Amino acid sequence: MEGCRVAVVGATGAVGKVFLRIAEERKFPYTALRLCATERSWGKRLLVNGQEHIVEPATPELFSQVDIAFISASGKASREYGPIAVQQGALVIDDSSTFRMDPNVPLVVPEVNADDLDGHQGIISIPNCSTTPLVMVLKPLNHLNPVRRVVVDTYQSVSGKGSKAVAELLDQTRLLHEGRTVAANDLPQRIAYNLFPHIDNFEDTGYTKEEMKMVGETRKILHLPDLPLSATCVRVPVLVGHSEAVHVEFERPMAVATVREVLSESIGIRVVDNPASALYPMPIEAEGIDDVLVGRIRKDLSHPNGIALWLSSDNLRKGAALNAIQIAEDVLKRGLLLRQRKAQSWRR
Ligand SMILES: NC(=O)c1ccc[n+]([C@@H]2O[C@H](COP(=O)([O-])OP(=O)(O)OC[C@H]3O[C@@H](n4cnc5c(N)ncnc54)[C@H](OP(=O)(O)O)[C@@H]3O)[C@@H](O)[C@H]2O)c1
Structure with missing residues (x-):
């Protein structure tokens, strides 16, 4: 499999962390790895394959320096970064629901409909984890x-809702054991023992x-x-x-x-x-x-x-990170990187 330069937007999140672990396990052939998250994580150091990577902002310049941008952050982030990344020549593999039902976007589970990848126009979506x-x-x-x-x-x-919901279940369980009251925050109702x-x-x-x-x-x-x-x-x-x-x-x-x-x-x-x-x-x-x-x-x-x-x-694996990596592996096998076609603007 050929190598490629990769950015992960949302690298510090529930899916992002699993993504980095699976990339190591499967020896995903990246030649450069850029990790992005929100401002509160900039400067954090994450160890991947024994190498330290510093979390940085997602910028148009960064997208111009990678071949694949995995976006696993939020719908808002996907709407903002997806089209920019494509314009900068990166192929976007997106975890959010933003582009899933767009007729121009293949929505892919490789074991089921890998051939849909062939028609991609710069953005490929993964489905909901259910x-x-x-x-x-x-x-x-x-x-x-x-x-x-x-x-x-x-x-x-709860991890389907992200890291905050995981913390909420653990916190609520501990507080209830301590005989204290709990309030729902990230989730719409109390989740502990419910x-x-x-x-x-x-x-x-x-x-x-x-x-x-x-x-x-x-x-x-x-x-x-x-x-x-x-x-x-x-x-x-x-x-x-x-x-x-x-x-x-x-x-x-x-x-x-x-x-x-x-x-x-x-x-x-x-x-x-x-x-x-x-x-x-x-x-x-x-x-x-x-x-x-x-x-x-x-x-x-x-x-x-x-x-x-x-x-x-x-x-977090087949429902998100693994599916995204399998898509990237198929893209490489099929020679479908955007830079090999040409950078294009994303029109919705
Ligand atoms: N969790 C699942 O099972 C699952 C399954 C399928 C799809 N998805 C989708 O995957 C995405 C991530 O989910 P998650 O569960 O990993 O959420 P999460 O635990 O809340 O993590 C969100 C990640 O995105 C980063 N982020 C948020 N807004 C950003 C922005 N504007 N710019 C750059 N980075 C930003 C966060 O950075 P900080 O750490 O700095 O805040 C964090 O790294 C969502 O779109 C979700 O719908 C999740």
Whole structure:
């Protein structure tokens, strides 16, 4: 694989830190690494691959000196830096929801729709951390027997909301143990010893934006623009790892053994399914690994063509940092760097 110069905007964040660890693990072939964050982090020193890097501001000049800019900061930061980075000749791989539904932006999970990368125009988005494991499971099953409807309920960890929410769960738990009162701050409700069906803002339909992201993104990635999908997204007091209860209705009846076999053979999926021995996916098992864990595979007794299953996946790895790095690896393999095409201006 050829080498490339890389910037990470958001290097001090929950995803950014995992990103740097995975870049080391996978020996991502960067020839230069620039780390950016907000003003409060400028000057901090981060050790990557045994080398110290100083956190610096994200500037147009910096973007002109890199080939790939990973932006994993916030929607606002992506809106500000994305177009500038492209204009400066960098290929942007963006973790936020800002560009995901833009028809000019490939939204990619490499195991599912890597070919969509070929049409990129400077920005490539990764999906929401709940969408990614869902499409990884649906893709191989849909290939065998078309998916007609999906109902999914998520159990999302606090790290999905970022470092502040992680600190909030830990602080609230400690304060409650000390018999003190707690107040919600970064999250909309108390999260310690609680859960709530409220991730992102509510829309007029009664669904949240997070739930509608799962609908739109799943349809886009699977190229199934009319797929009926209903989601309920729930925040749970787990540090890392999102889980999902998934109910899938297929065109024809589907045998449980077939689902198990197809998923066992799918790259990036590990079937963990022996309820008799209390073996099923859990966030504590998914944390720190790349695979999406799938289990509790069973007939949905409420529908002749239905299958129910349960999954857990590390939202910081496959749900964000790992997926972004895999996209970059594919971009390099396919020779799709922007500088090889030419710097362009980003028009929305
Ligand atoms: N967490 C997940 O599971 C997950 C999954 C998929 C996608 N994402 C997306 O990934 C992004 C980062 O999420 P996170 O969970 O890592 O959040 P986080 O823990 O809050 O970290 C945010 C990072 O971005 C930096 N940052 C914020 N605004 C910036 C700006 N204007 N300029 C430069 N740096 C800026 C912060 O720097 P300081 O440290 O200096 O504040 C920090 O490094 C978000 O867009 C999120 O939607 C997250």
